[in-house]
Amino acid sequence: MAIYNDDDPRRTPAEVAAEASVEHTGKGVLNTVKGGIRQAWGKITGNRRHEFGGKVDELKGRAQVGLGKFEAKEAKFEARNDRDLSNDDTLR
Numbered sequence: 022m023a024i025y026n027d028d029d030p031r032r033t034p035a036e037v038a039a040e041a042s043v044e045h046t047g048k049g050v051l052n053t054v055k056g057g058i059r060q061a062w063g064k065i066t067g068n069r070r071h072e073f074g075g076k077v078d079e080l081k082g083r084a085q086v087g088l089g090k091f092e093a094k095e096a097k098f099e100a101r102n103d104r105d106l107s108n109d110d111t112l113r
Contacts, residue, residue, distance in 0.1 A: 035099035042092035049085030052078050 056079030063071030 033099065035096050038092050038096035038099055042089045042096055044089075045085045045092060046089030049082045049087075049089055052082030052085060054082070056080070056082055 056075045056077070058075070059078055060072050060075030063069065063073075063075055
């Protein structure tokens, strides 16, 4: 669910990282909850496949939340160090 058009050249790296952070964190929380529910359903029904699948979903969600937190830190760093590179003469 992109809020902005990905081809828009006016987006800064900080905006891209911030949007990715929100997306990954949200999906991660949902996958963590989904995994917990699936594990509980597997225990209730005695289905080991659902228990294992739930654990996988939960771990996937935790990884996504961690990635989202990392991208949030990256967005803060990019916003703090955001500068116009078109006038940069370092590589000339």
